[in-house]
Amino acid sequence: MTDIFKIKELASTPVRVLVYEYLNEHQKALSLKYIESDLYDLDRSSIFRTLKTFVDHKIVHTIHDGSGSVKYALCQEGCNCDPSDLHFHFYCTTCEATYCLLDLPVPSVSLPTGFVISQANMVLSGLCNNCNS
Ligand SMILES: [Zn+2]
Ligand SMILES: [Zn+2]
Known part of the structure; x- marks a missing residue:
């Protein structure tokens, strides 16, 4: 699973591995607030920084679903966040x-x-x- 860091040319750190595994387990788009309430060992700013790094490296994409908070979801294998990788999202009210x-x-x-x-x-x-x- 940490191969993803090799593929995306990103150094693997304990925080990155934790956040990645967490998102991978959930298979859903999650907000920073939600993630930090579960990963309470980590401070908010390092989770936020990690998510931002993931977005920059196309490991994660962001979704604005109208709920007021940005959500983060793992990209599929081979995703480059190009227009051809765009997909619909579904927000349950x-x-x-x-x-x-x-x-x-x-x-x-x-x-x-x-x-x-x-x-x-x-x-x-x-x-x-x-x-x-
Ligand atoms: Zn998505
Ligand atoms: Zn629902």
Whole structure:
């Protein structure tokens, strides 16, 4: 699992390993507040710094789901955070969990000449399968 640091050319540190493993276990997008309440051994600023480093190295992507706090989710293997790696997210308004919907096809958009997408905020919201049962 720590191969990811080798692939992304990032030094492996105990904090990075902890945060990475934590995100990997959850398979969901999580806010800094949520992560820090679970990883209470680590101070908030080192978690934040680690997440920022992960974003810079394309290990993690951020999601603005309208809940007011930025959420972080692990990127899939081979993700370069390019427009071709964009995917929908789903925000559950009941449990406030945010999921990456990796299997949902993203419609292609034809932009006017000269426009280039670098980011898209594709968030669907409603009830997740846990809250809907
Ligand atoms: Zn839910
Ligand atoms: Zn995602």
